[in-house]
Amino acid sequence: MACYLVTGGAGFIGSNFVHYLLWTYPDAQVVNVDALLHAGMLANIADLADEPRHTFVHADICDERAMDELFAKHGPDYVVNFAAQTHVDRGIEDPLAFNRSNVEGCLTLLQMARRDWEEPDGSYGEHLFVQMSTD
Numbered sequence: 036m037a038c039y040l041v042t043g044g045a046g047f048i049g050s051n052f053v054h055y056l057l058w059t060y061p062d063a064q065v066v067n068v069d070a071l072l073h074a075g076m077l078a079n080i081a082d083l084a085d086e087p088r089h090t091f092v093h094a095d096i097c098d099e100r101a102m103d104e105l106f107a108k109h110g111p112d113y114v115v116n117f118a119a120q121t122h123v124d125r126g127i128e129d130p131l132a133f134n135r136s137n138v139e140g141c142l143t144l145l146q147m148a149r150r151d152w153e154e155p156d157g158s159y160g161e162h163l164f165v166q167m168s169t170d
Contacts, residue, residue: 038064038109042096042144043117045069048167050079052115057088064088066109069118070095096140099147106147114148115165116141141166 039056043049044067056063067083069075071093083089090109094101096118119137145164152162 036062036064037113038066038111040066040068040105040109040111040114041117042068042115042140043075043119045071045075045077045079045091046117047074047079049075049117052117053080053083053089057083057086064090064109066090066092066105066111068092068094068096068105096144097136099143102143102147106151110151112161113163113165114144115167116144117167119168137168141168 037060041049041053041056044053044065046069049067049069053065053067056065065088067080067089069091071077077091080089080091083091092101092105094105096102096116118140148162148164149159152159154160
């Protein structure tokens, strides 16, 4: 069973992608990570509460320890990163928060994927990291 790690999966686009994966790929396991800040809403994934192939994790992608534990526990084959700060006005008010989430958070995920996916010969096998971002 392929395991997909979807970050920002309680936001509008991320939650629709989570639903798409579960409806389209009956053998998919989806680990959905969201910090539930301004755009993430549990209401977007409420219908998945009893779906055994869906696991919701309330966490921040910048939290290296939490991401390390998540990779160790679930061993994702694919990462699709939708997690981001997106509102322009908030980016102007607090650009460091945007940098933290959009750049540092992505870097944390990339480091985890590289560490967990790298084969002895330097290849990464059948893994895929997809970055969805405005930055």
